[in-house]
Structures are given as C-alpha cells and as structure tokens.
Amino acid sequence: MKRKKLIFLLGLIVSVSLFVGGGWKLYKDFYLPRRNAGLWAERARAAQVLRRAVEQIEGHWFKGDQEGLWERGELACAEWLGESTNTSDIFLRCNPGFIQCLYGSGRPVKVDVGDIHYNVSLSADFQTNEKKSRVYQVSNRFGSDNPFSFHAGIRIKLQIQELPNYSQEMFLEDSCHEAFLPQRKYAYGSPTKRGSDFLWDSVGRLIVFDRYLVTERDVREWADFVTLPKELEERIRSSARAPALPSVQLLPQEMQAFCQYKGKTLMSALVFDAASFFPLRLNDPLPEFISRGPYPWGHREKDSFVYKIIQGDTTQINQENCQMLYAQECASKAAWKSFSRDSSSFAGLFQILGGVMEYLDNPLEPELNLKVSSVYFPFSSAWHRLGVRGHWDGEGHSADHFSMFDSTSGTRKEVGLDLPGGIDYFEVGFRCMREVAEERQ
Numbered sequence: 268m269k270r271k272k273l274i275f276l277l278g279l280i281v282s283v284s285l286f287v288g289g290g291w292k293l294y295k296d297f298y299l300p301r302r303n304a305g306l307w308a309e310r311a312r313a314a315q316v317l318r319r320a321v322e323q324i325e326g327h328w329f330k331g332d333q334e335g336l337w338e339r340g341e342l343a344c345a346e347w348l349g350e351s352t353n354t355s356d357i358f359l360r361c362n363p364g365f366i367q368c369l370y371g372s373g374r375p376v377k378v379d380v381g382d383i384h385y386n387v388s389l390s391a392d393f394q395t396n397e398k399k400s401r402v403y404q405v406s407n408r409f410g411s412d413n414p415f416s417f418h419a420g421i422r423i424k425l426q427i428q429e430l431p432n433y434s435q436e437m438f439l440e441d442s443c444h445e446a447f448l449p450q451r452k453y454a455y456g457s458p459t460k461r462g463s464d465f466l467w468d469s470v471g472r473l474i475v476f477d478r479y480l481v482t483e484r485d486v487r488e489w490a491d492f493v494t495l496p497k498e499l500e501e502r503i504r505s506s507a508r509a510p511a512l513p514s515v516q517l518l519p520q521e522m523q524a525f526c527q528y529k530g531k532t533l534m535s536a537l538v539f540d541a542a543s544f545f546p547l548r549l550n551d552p553l554p555e556f557i558s559r560g561p562y563p564w565g566h567r568e569k570d571s572f573v574y575k576i577i578q579g580d581t582t583q584i585n586q587e588n589c590q591m592l593y594a595q596e597c598a599s600k601a602a603w604k605s606f607s608r609d610s611s612s613f614a615g616l617f618q619i620l621g622g623v624m625e626y627l628d629n630p631l632e633p634e635l636n637l638k639v640s641s642v643y644f645p646f647s648s649a650w651h652r653l654g655v656r657g658h659w660d661g662e663g664h665s666a667d668h669f670s671m672f673d674s675t676s677g678t679r680k681e682v683g684l685d686l687p688g689g690i691d692y693f694e695v696g697f698r699c700m701r702e703v704a705e706e707r708q
C-alpha cells in the first residue's frame with residue numbers, strides 16, 4: 268500500500284514538473300516574445316507620435332501663427348497677446364504667451380500615425396508665483412550663473428492621452444528675435460571728423476543682440492516666474508500697456524536684472540552704434556577709416572526721407588516712413604506698429620530712431636546713456652540722428668531726471684529739450700545683448 272502511494276506521488280510530481288516545464292517553455296518561446304514585440308511596437312509608435320507633436324510645437328514656436336488664427340481674430344488671447352491690429356505677427360515667434368494661448372485651454376496637439384489618431388497634451392502642472400497654471404516653465408538651458416554661457420527658453424512636458432505611460436520634456440530656445448553682430452571694425456558715437464572717431468572691432472567675437480525692445484509681455488512673465496521686490500512687481504502688474512509694446516516702466520538697475528534673468532546683459536552703446544550705422548564699404552570688414560551717415564538706412568543724408576521732410580516735403584510723413592522713424596508728427600498720421608519689419612538696419616536691429624527713448628549701458632561715456640530720439644520730437648529735431656545721446660539719472664521718469672547735450676560740436680553743453688508744453692514724463696525702453704562663450708560655439 269505504501270509502495271503504491273509512493274509510486275503515485277512520484278508520478279504526480281513528474282506530471283506537475285512536466286506541466287510546469289512545458290508551460291514555462293510555452294510562455295518563454297511563444298507568449299513572452301509576442302508580449303515584448305508588442306511593447307517595442309508600442310514604444311516605437313509612442314516615439315513617432317511624440318516626435319511629430321514636437322515638430323508641430325516647434326513650428327508654432329519658431330514660425331508663429333502659420334494658420335493666421337490671431338490675425339483673423341480666432342484666438343481669444345488678449346491677456347497674452349493683445350490685439351493684432353497694430354502688431355506684426357513676428358511678435359508671436361518664440362513667444363511663450365502664444366504657446367499658452369494655443370494649448371493652455373486643454374487643446375491637444377493632434378497627430379495621425381497611419382489610420383490611428385492621437386492627442387498629445389501639454390502638461391499644465393507649471394505654476395507662476397501667483398499659483399496660476401502654465402503649460403511652460405521659464406528655464407535657462409545650461410543652468411549657469413555666467414550670463415555669457417547660456418541662453419533662456421521654456422520647458423514643456425508632453426503626454427499622449429491614448430498612451431498615458433509615455434511622456435517627453437522638450438526645451439524651446441528663445442532665439443527668434445536676436446541677430447549676430449557682423450565681425451568687422453566699427454565706430455562709436457556721433458560721426459566726427461575723419462580720424463577722430465573711437466574705433467573698435469568685433470573680429471573673433473560672437474556678439475548677439477535683441478532685434479527689438481523688451482516688451483510688456485516679457486517683463487510680466489519675469490514677474491510671473493521670479494520673486495521680485497513688491498514695489499517693482501506691483502508696478503509691472505499695474506501697467507495697462509498692450510503686451511507687444513516696449514516696456515517703459517523699469518529703472519536701469521531693474522533693466523539689468525531683467526537682462527540677467529534672460530541670460531544676457533544690457534545693450535551697450537558701442538554695440539548699438541555698431542548695429543545701427545550703415546557701413547560705407549560692406550565688403551571691407553576692416554577699413555582704414557569709417558565714414559557713416561546720420562541714419563541707419565543708407566549713407567547719404569540727402570537721400571533720406573528725413574532730409575526731404577526737413578526741406579518741406581510733407582508727403583514723406585506717411586505710414587511707411589513713420590515705421591522707420593516714429594517722430595512727433597506721426598502720432599496724428601499713423602499708429603505705432605510693434606515688431607514692424609520696416610525699420611531694420613544693415614545688421615538686423617529694429618526700432619532704432621523715434622518711438623520711445625532707449626537706455627544704453629555706456630562704458631566709455633557713462634553720462635551719455637540715453638538714445639533721445641523719440642516720438643516727443645519733430646522730424647526736424649537734431650535728436651533724430653545716430654550717435655546723438657543724452658543722460659538719464661535713472662531715478663525717475665519726470666523731465667528733471669533727464670539732461671540733454673549739444674554734441675554737434677563735440678561739446679557737452681546742456682541744451683533745452685525743445686518740447687511742446689505739457690510734456691513732463693518720458694518713456695524709456697531697453698533691450699539686451701549677450702556674448703556667446705567659445706565653449707558654446
């Protein structure tokens with residue numbers, strides 16, 4: 268009896284072993300490969316979906332509103348973008364507000380892979396200082412404290428709705444509104460007699476400058492993601508200016524702090540002049556001397572529309588020319604257009620003369636830190652010339668904080684503002700620049 272039980276038990280053990288062994292072999296040889304193949308196929312499909320979503324988002328980031336939604340009024344994003352009436356669509360390029368406008372309401376990126384439709388969402392987990400949700404986080408690409416070793420942008424997170432286990436982070440660099448200063452010899456300041464200019468060259472240096480002035484949208488975003496002094500934050504948030512207009516409420520130290528936040532420094536007077544003056548010989552980067560005219564659009568003064576206006580040709584005061592130099596007469600003739608394409612210098616600098624005054628860092632002559640040319644002066648004013656500058660003490664915007672100098676004879680004699688009555692407040696904008704370190708080339 269015991270022997271029969273033992274034989275039965277051994278048989279049972281053998282049978283179970285054969286069953287388990289066969290089951291494992293079946294799992295290993297048939298089920299597991301198919302399962303792994305399914306996972307790899309899913310991963311490959313997810314990678315393809317995410318790649319196509321990234322391409323769409325990069326298209327909106329670097330090229331702006333390709334579908335014309337904003338211009339047709341189909342984007343209800345006044346908080347982020349303002350109205351399109353007097354703003355070029357260039358404003359939407361490298362604009363986090365445009366990305367927020369497109370995707371902040373939960374609108375997904377739609378991707379088709381074969382016959383299957385996928386929806387890719389932008390995570391709204393990022394928050395501002397006021398605990399408001401954003402689909403992006405302002406980020407410095409290299410995480411360095413050196414303002415010349417990194418550049419700014421935004422970080423976003425993508426997730427496939429139909430494949431929730433798959434997500435991806437991406438970084439979008441803020442580079443649409445910059446230009447490289449051509450490597451050549453330049454002159455600083457107002458044109459003087461031949462041989463008496465301060466000359467310098469940028470050969471071997473990669474200097475990058477902002478094409479346009481820093482905007483209201485830019486500084487509001489600064490207040491959203493950076494803890495600022497309470498008074499400064501309140502001043503920024505209380506501004507009712509349109510997002511695309513130049514920011515004009517900051518003081519010099521605040522301007523510098525903003526530029527550092529963007530991984531840059533304030534625009535210098537040397538680089539501003541270098542990018543503004545039209546070279547006499549474009550094909551000669553190292554001329555023996557530098558001859559230049561008073562305006563950024565050509566070399567001969569008498570060929571300029573400004574000269575013709577001064578001579579009495581009022582037909583030259585029109586929409587096109589007012590975008591080149593927005594002077595006092597333009598206020599009743601044409602609206603100021605933000606991010607206009609019409610006012611470029613040879614190097615790609617815009618908003619050079621007219622509009623708002625501009626603060627510049629001037630290491631050579633610190634007292635000459637202000638581009639005075641602005642809407643406050645008529646076309647006939649001597650302030651509407653390159654290299655002519657005044658002084659701002661940086662402590663306020665009322666007229667008593669500004670000093671103007673007669674620089675036509677090389678003197679520093681203070682002169683009157685020659686302004687119409689009632690003006691006692693000046694708007695001052697600014698822009699930033701950076702120098703690309705060699706290891707980042």
